[in-house]
Amino acid sequence: MAGENVLSIARSVTYDISGKRIWVTGHRGMVGSAVVRRLSRESCEIVTAGRTTLDLRRQAEVEAWVAANRPQVVVVAAAKVGGIHANATYPVDFLYDNLAIEANVIHAAFKSGVEKLLFLGSSCIYPREAPQPMAEDALLSGPLEPTNEWYAVAKIAGIKLCQAYRRQHGCDFISAMPTNLYGPGDNFHPTDSHVPAALLRRLHEAKEAALSEVAVWGSGQPRREFLHVDDLADACAFLLKSYSGESHVNVGTGEDVTIADFAERVRRVVGWEGRLVYDTARPDGPPRKVLDVSRLAAMGWRAATPLEEGLRGYYRWFLDNIDHIRQ
Numbered sequence: 001m002a003g004e005n006v007l008s009i010a011r012s013v014t015y016d017i018s019g020k021r022i023w024v025t026g027h028r029g030m031v032g033s034a035v036v037r038r039l040s041r042e043s044c045e046i047v048t049a050g051r052t053t054l055d056l057r058r059q060a061e062v063e064a065w066v067a068a069n070r071p072q073v074v075v076v077a078a079a080k081v082g083g084i085h086a087n088a089t090y091p092v093d094f095l096y097d098n099l100a101i102e103a104n105v106i107h108a109a110f111k112s113g114v115e116k117l118l119f120l121g122s123s124c125i126y127p128r129e130a131p132q133p134m135a136e137d138a139l140l141s142g143p144l145e146p147t148n149e150w151y152a153v154a155k156i157a158g159i160k161l162c163q164a165y166r167r168q169h170g171c172d173f174i175s176a177m178p179t180n181l182y183g184p185g186d187n188f189h190p191t192d193s194h195v196p197a198a199l200l201r202r203l204h205e206a207k208e209a210a211l212s213e214v215a216v217w218g219s220g221q222p223r224r225e226f227l228h229v230d231d232l233a234d235a236c237a238f239l240l241k242s243y244s245g246e247s248h249v250n251v252g253t254g255e256d257v258t259i260a261d262f263a264e265r266v267r268r269v270v271g272w273e274g275r276l277v278y279d280t281a282r283p284d285g286p287p288r289k290v291l292d293v294s295r296l297a298a299m300g301w302r303a304a305t306p307l308e309e310g311l312r313g314y315y316r317w318f319l320d321n322i323d324h325i326r327q
């Protein structure tokens with residue numbers, strides 16, 4: 001009973017990050033790089049470790065790095081991520097790598113006395129049949145969506161690790177669960193990416209090649225919510241400064257669109273005039289995924305970037321980085 005009460009409390013706190021040394025893991029990825037951009041507007045010191053310096057799957061390496069660099073705050077943005085196809089293709093990477101990364105970083109943070117840690121997960125932690133929009137307490141209330149359960153199980157373990165260190169050792173470790181993301185630094189791999197990057201690239205290449213038809217995976221009917229990664233980074237800064245509690249916190253817009261509607265928006269932003277066709281041999285995944293963001297809204301944070309505007313900036317970033325993306 002006591003545990004349930006603790007879990008339901010979303011506590012407002014003030015934690016001053018100015019002057020703090022903050023380790024952003026995964027700083028080369030879409031989320032980590034956005035968090036670095038956002039935190040560089042604060043008067044804190046950001047520390048990062050490149051892949052060649054530090055393999056986060058190696059416990060001894062992580063503990064030695066943390067002991068030597070002594071961050072006061074940690075943001076766990078490092079993870080093996082990918083879309084519906086990648087999840088099905090690399091189950092070991094999604095489960096083992098993510099479990100190892102989060103266990104090593106969180107335990108090393110505890111050992112070195114880190115003051116605050118923010119663990120980032122994903123909305124796929126929720127059961128496939130969770131009532132929509134999905135509130136934080138839908139966690140572990142039913143079976144997971146099979147297309148991404150490897151990743152989901154790892155991320156649920158990360159939430160539970162943060163809760164366990166809070167309970168047993170009094171650590172101020174918190175978790176945030178963002179919805180589907182897009183933005184600068186996304187992974188544009190043709191098959192392993194998520195739907196925003198996959199469609200942006202495919203439709204751009206269709207425009208270049210003057211194709212008349214492009215395939216969108218699945219039926220186009222699933223509903224998804226899309227959050228600009230800069231909004232997520234802003235929510236991370238907000239939560240570091242003003243939240244402490246056992247419950248993870250959803251981060252999203254609270255609004256969803258069908259994949260067909262989303263594909264049409266991407267088509268308009270790219271300026272390709274052809275026809276979208278639906279490849280129903282490809283999986284749809286869960287029929288609907290939209291987060292209940294009322295807990296974060298009650299704390300005073302809302303997403304700021306409208307989807308159309310976000311997609312236009314996303315396409316500009318893609319065009320500016322196309323040579324690197326195609327390598």
Ligand code: GDP
Pocket residue numbers: 082083084085124148180191192193194195196198199215216217218222224259282283284285286289
């Ligand atoms: P999910 O939210 O975990 O299912 O992640 P995805 O971003 O991979 O897929 C979201 C939805 O977009 C699913 O219904 C996919 O079938 C659909 N989709 C349509 N076209 C594509 C594509 O080219 N790549 C991906 N990854 N998904 C696509």
